[in-house]
Amino acid sequence: MVDRHGPTRRQLLRTGAGALGAAAIGAPLLAGCSPGGGSGGRIDLDFWHLLSGGDGIKMADLIDAANAQSETYSVKPTVLAWGAPYYTKLAMASAGGRAPDVAIMHASRLPGYAPGGLLDPWDIELLAEVGVTEERFPGPIWQQGTSDGSLYSIALDAHPFLMMYNPEICDRAGVLGSDGQIAEITSPDDFIEVASAIQGVTGVHGLSYGYLGDGAQMWRLWYTLYRQHGAEMVLTGDHAEYELDAAVSALEFMQQLLDDTICSSSSDYANAVAEFAGGSDSGLFFTGVWELPTMIDAGIPLDASTIPTLFGTDAAYGDSHAFVLPHQDNPDPEARRASYQFVSDLLGSSFRWAEAGHIPAFLPITESPEYSELVPQAHYAGAADILNYDPEAWFSGSGSNFQEYFAEYVQGVLLAGNDAAAGFEAFMRRVDALIRQPNPVAGSGGSS
Structure with a gap:
């Protein structure tokens, strides 16, 4: 119990660090003696995010639980439309002095925001006081949150592109291993x-x-x-650097899959979801972790893994929902401290986020015995160690137009069998034009 005068917020932060060390699974970490919901003296925090559907419901539950147990803050969430509308409003709020206290953004969008002064860096020492330190995150995920030597985002999760499969169908096809999981696949021919x-x-x-x-x-x-080819793409300087042979090889393999036998040549995403969820018309599904609740609700036999390593290098495409501090000219020190505690509490309760399919970025969760028993999530947790974000550029990342530009030049390659090299090189000429354009939000925020 706290004394009648209450602890200082510095003491609360230190208490949070100890609680994180205990790694209490499944609940916010700064629990007081009373629920604290609606109690006076707490700091109101504005929290923006773009999570909708099942993710939005799960985030609302996490926020409600954190509010109920905190004596430090009361979080008021604002949910905005996914994609360009969200990122435009976040940039305008930061540039115009109306930024929320804390927000969620995709880690892949950091290169377009941090250099322009639209985000404030996290204080490493204050993070350590609430138990948030580099060694408690996978290295690639922590590094993705840095820019010019400072930390600007803290990942809540990794959400990779992966392979779900129906183990009953796979068993009948004779492609399961002795452990009941799909047998190792090590080449394009193996996958076919x-x-x-x-x-x-x-x-x-x-x-x-x-x-x-x-x-x-x-x-x-x-x-x-x-990326499984070991190839890189660099979007800096006057033009992009990439490996054409690897790009063409990847596209030609995708063409090979789309033969109306292995896979439909003209399916949209909704049809693919429905086909696999039906439980009888296919046994494999390329999708994101966010579809796990859909498949669980469908009641089909289900397991999942990373997409098999077909070209020699372990790699998975993915992104992270990450906490950021949108730029404020004169941030309230007490609100800032409370924001640190709120982020700490959500990281500590992210086992619940794992139930929605995402891989928690906070290692005390994924390394816990409870997580190892969470199936199929535990079977693809290794994707966090081989995650590949979009190549860094002010115009790339989730919710940007970059991936739609890719579609303009590649859909004909996949749908009509157009030449893979010609389609890809046309896309890269578009990218080169973008590289030569200045970041439209650079310098629009305050100094950080």
């Missing part, structure tokens, strides 16, 4: 053989993959396969 065996069972398709009119879906699979 497995998918063909599964199609022999379903009589419809082996794989569900929807891409029509959806640049994000095309990019997620292509970039996974491209």
